[in-house]
Amino acid sequence: MSELPVGRPAQTFAEAEDALLSRWPETKLEPSLDRIRAFTEMLGDPQHAYSVIHLTGTNGKTSTSRMIDTLLRALELRTGRFTSPHVERMSERITIDGEPLSDEAFVDAFNEIAPYLHLVDVDQPHPLSFFETVVGMAYAKFAEAPVDVAIVEVGMGGSWDATNVADGAVAVVTPISIDHVQYLGGTPAAIAVEKAGIIKAGAVAVLAEQPDEALEVLLARASEVGATVVREGVDFGVVARTPAVGGQIVTLKGLRTTYDDVFLPLYGAHQAQNAVVALAAVEAFVGGEEPLGDEIVRNALAEVTSPGRLEIVRRSPTIVLDTAHNPHGAEATAAALEDSFSFSPLVGVIGVMGDKDAEGVLAAFEPHLEHLVVTENSTDRAMRASRLAEVAIPIFGEDRVTVVPRLADAIDAAAALAESGSGDSLSSGAVLVTGSVVTVGEARVLLGGVK
Secondary structure, X not given: XXXXXXXXXXXXXXXXXXXXXXXXXOOOOOOOOHHHHHHHHHOOOHHHOOEEEEEEOOOOHHHHHHHHHHHHHHOOOOEEEEOOOOOOOHHHHEEEOOEEOOHHHHHHHHHHHHHHHHHHHHHXXXXXXXXXXXXXXXXXXXXXXXXXXXXXXXXOOOXXXXXXXXXXXXXXXXXXXXXXXXXXXXOHHHHHHHHHHHOOOOOEEEEOOOOHHHHHHHHHHHHHHOOEEEEEOOOEEEEEEEEEOOEEEEEEEOOOOEEEEEEEOOOOHHHHHHHHHHHHHHHHHHOOOOOOOHHHHHHHHHOOOOOOOOEEXXXXXXXXXXXXXXXXXHHHHHHHHHHHOOEEEEEEEEOOEOOOOHHHHHHHHHHXXXXXXXXXXXOOOEOOHHHHHHHHHXXXXXXXXXXXXXXXXXXXXXHHHHHHHOOOOOOEEEEEEEOXXXXXXXXXXXXXXXX
């Protein structure tokens, strides 16, 4: 891949995508805000043209972002949302009023910022990365729209994440657990130090339930900068939840009032937690003493979608996609499967990235899977299926592991196992495809997606 020559605009989505992907990948990090600051200054600091709700945490960021977006639009605010990584298409990362940029709008957004890339590159020790460039695109596009509020998810960490040139009026911290150890550290406290960097002076910090050592770091940061803190389990929380057809019924205690028996079309206790964190974030953003309104909250949450998060994409047999890629996420997904479904047998198709805790992910799923098909996605970062099998066999036993490197063939093999294992009319076999956002995205494309 090669970057477009300076001065030549991209003509197509593929050209814009190619130019972006030719830059430093998301996995190559040099912890500094110098490049993104230089870039956004050249763009006129668009990130200061609207209010920002900034999210960090280990798991749940994208689902929570989508819920915040839906609630804000129900309040008739114009929204921009930046999330990463994408499931199927790069344009999913930048949405206006809940809709991803069209191919044409994405190309236009790239061409608007492209003339400045070379200017930053030649003036900095390192060139702008892919992620920094897309963040600049998003901030510029939100200012152009213009949006009333941007919901911005960090890429990794917080303090030196490229998104952190924006100052969130509300800083949301979803549950912190161990991930990206090589960049963020190996303890919740070390990881929390980086993530706490999005909490700015005068902001409201909305904290999901956290490990004690992470909470201590977050509270210290809030105190240091004079931010107000609201905490799950203290100021807001999930009062009750009951699995239901197509999702769950939840009772949520917000900052102002309690919303009883609200339908949430997503599965699992973790999504109920994401919903109440989103509710508190929006209440904190709006301010005042008045509740949001029962009908507004009820209608908004009933519309929420989160592609690739316990998403059913096919029946006969049922195929479920989930982006769990670390042990904490895998445990939440496994609990939700037990809570909301009665699949028998459940066959796993798992493909992970080479830098992830594959053993931890597999161990979380082992009690819930009858059989495991190990596979790999198409990226260079993917752990090879043969290597994943070496990790899986001591956990599952040799008889329960099948190696099928090509993802499409792995899904077919798992579907056949699920169907053959459904021995009577009362049981229903299913396939769970998981282990990585990329694996799920590629599976979603293979299975025709769900719009």
